[in-house]
Amino acid sequence: SQANFMRVVVQSVPDESSGGVELLCVVRALLKKIKRRVMVGDKVIVGSVDWVDRRGMIENVFQRNSEMLDPPVANVDHLLVLFSLDQPKLETFTLTRFLVEAESTGVPLTLALNKTELVDKETLDSWKARFHDWGYQPVFCSVKSGQNLDLLAFQLRDQTTVVVGPSGVGKSSLINALRSNHRTCDTADGENWFEPVLGSRWLEEQRVAEVSTRSGRGKHTTRHVSLLPLTGGGYLADTPGFNQPSLLKVTKQSLAQTFPEIRKMLGENEPAKCSFNNCLHLGEPGCVVKGDWERYSFYFQLLDEIRIREEFQLRTF
Ligand code: GDP
Ligand code: ZN
Structure with missing residues (x-):
C-alpha cells in the first residue's frame, strides 16, 4: 500500500538499444519481507520490464561495497x-x-x-x-x-x-x-575522457525518490538523494554528506591509522613496531611515533575525546 517507486537507470541490457533508459520500478514484495532495503547507488536486477510504459520491478540487490547513512x-x-x-x-x-x-x-x-x-x-x-x-x-x-x-x-x-x-x-x-x-570537462591535454559503459546484464539504479512513513508516531520523513551522472563515468551525490563528524566509529586504537603522519612513521610496507602492542603513541617507552609534527596535539586531543566517550559508554551499558 505504500508508494515506493524507485527510478532505475538501465546500464546495459541484452538489447543494446535500451541502455540509458529510465524505468520507474517497484520493489519486489519478497525483498521487503526479508528486509533487503534498496538504497540510492545500489546495483539491482530488474525484471518484468514494460519498455513502453517504462515500468519494472526490482527483483534483487547486489552486494554493496560500502554503505553511507548520511546521506543514505x-x-x-x-x-x-x-x-x-x-x-x-x-x-x-x-x-x-x-x-x-x-x-x-x-x-x-x-x-x-x-x-x-x-x-x-x-x-x-x-x-x-x-x-x-x-x-x-x-x-x-x-x-x-x-x-x-x-x-x-x-x-x-x-x-x-x-x-x-x-x-x-x-x-x-x-x-x-x-x-x-559535466559535458565539457576535458583532460589537460585536451583528450576527452568519456568512457563508454561496459556491457553487462545488470541495471544500475540512478535516482530514487523515496517516501517513508514511520508507523505509529505519524512521523513523516522524506529523504531525497540523487546521483548526478558525471561525464567521465561515475556519479556525484546531489546532497552533501555529514557536516558534523561524530567520530563514533573511531576507537582509541584505530585513531592512529586515520593520521597519515602516524601511518608513515609506522611504515606501510615494513611496519615499525612500538614496544607495546596496544601503544597509543603518547610517549610510551619504545614508541616509534615521535611528537614533532603539527597535528600531534590534535591527535592527543581527539584521543582524549574518544577515551571519555568510551568510558562513558562502558558506564552506561
Ligand atoms: P555549503 O553550505 O557548503 O553548501 O556552501 P554554499 O555552496 O551554499 O556556499 C556558501 C557561500 O559561499 C555562497 O554564498 C557561495 O556563493 C559562496 N561560494 C562558493 N564557492 C565560492 C568561491 O569559490 N569563492 C567565493 N568567494 N565564494 C564562494
Ligand atoms: Zn607507539
Whole structure:
C-alpha cells in the first residue's frame, strides 16, 4: 500500500538499444519481507520490464561495497572533503575532525580547498606546504573563478562520490558547478575522457525518490538523494554528506591509522613496531611515533575525546 517507486537507470541490457533508459520500478514484495532495503547507488536486477510504459520491478540487490547513512547512499567509493581557505576561515582542528571521520570509513578521499581567489599566493603556498606535511595533496579550487574544477571532475571520474564539509564552504555550489560542467570537462591535454559503459546484464539504479512513513508516531520523513551522472563515468551525490563528524566509529586504537603522519612513521610496507602492542603513541617507552609534527596535539586531543566517550559508554551499558 505504500508508494515506493524507485527510478532505475538501465546500464546495459541484452538489447543494446535500451541502455540509458529510465524505468520507474517497484520493489519486489519478497525483498521487503526479508528486509533487503534498496538504497540510492545500489546495483539491482530488474525484471518484468514494460519498455513502453517504462515500468519494472526490482527483483534483487547486489552486494554493496560500502554503505553511507548520511546521506543514505550505497557503493560510495570516494569522499570529497571540501573546506574553504577563507569565508569561513580554515580551522585546522575542524578540518582534522573531518579528515579523521572520512579516513575512518576506509573510503578513499580527496581533500579540496575552495575559494582560492580570496587569498594571496603566499598564503596559498604556506597552506600547500602544511598539507603536504600532513600527508595530503589537496586540490586548490574556486567555484567562483572556475579554477581547477576540471581537475576535480577528473579525479571524480568513474566513482560514486559524496561531498562532505562544514556549512558555507561551497559544497552546494561545487555540486551545481560540476553538474552544469559535466559535458565539457576535458583532460589537460585536451583528450576527452568519456568512457563508454561496459556491457553487462545488470541495471544500475540512478535516482530514487523515496517516501517513508514511520508507523505509529505519524512521523513523516522524506529523504531525497540523487546521483548526478558525471561525464567521465561515475556519479556525484546531489546532497552533501555529514557536516558534523561524530567520530563514533573511531576507537582509541584505530585513531592512529586515520593520521597519515602516524601511518608513515609506522611504515606501510615494513611496519615499525612500538614496544607495546596496544601503544597509543603518547610517549610510551619504545614508541616509534615521535611528537614533532603539527597535528600531534590534535591527535592527543581527539584521543582524549574518544577515551571519555568510551568510558562513558562502558558506564552506561
Ligand atoms: P555549503 O553550505 O557548503 O553548501 O556552501 P554554499 O555552496 O551554499 O556556499 C556558501 C557561500 O559561499 C555562497 O554564498 C557561495 O556563493 C559562496 N561560494 C562558493 N564557492 C565560492 C568561491 O569559490 N569563492 C567565493 N568567494 N565564494 C564562494
Ligand atoms: Zn607507539
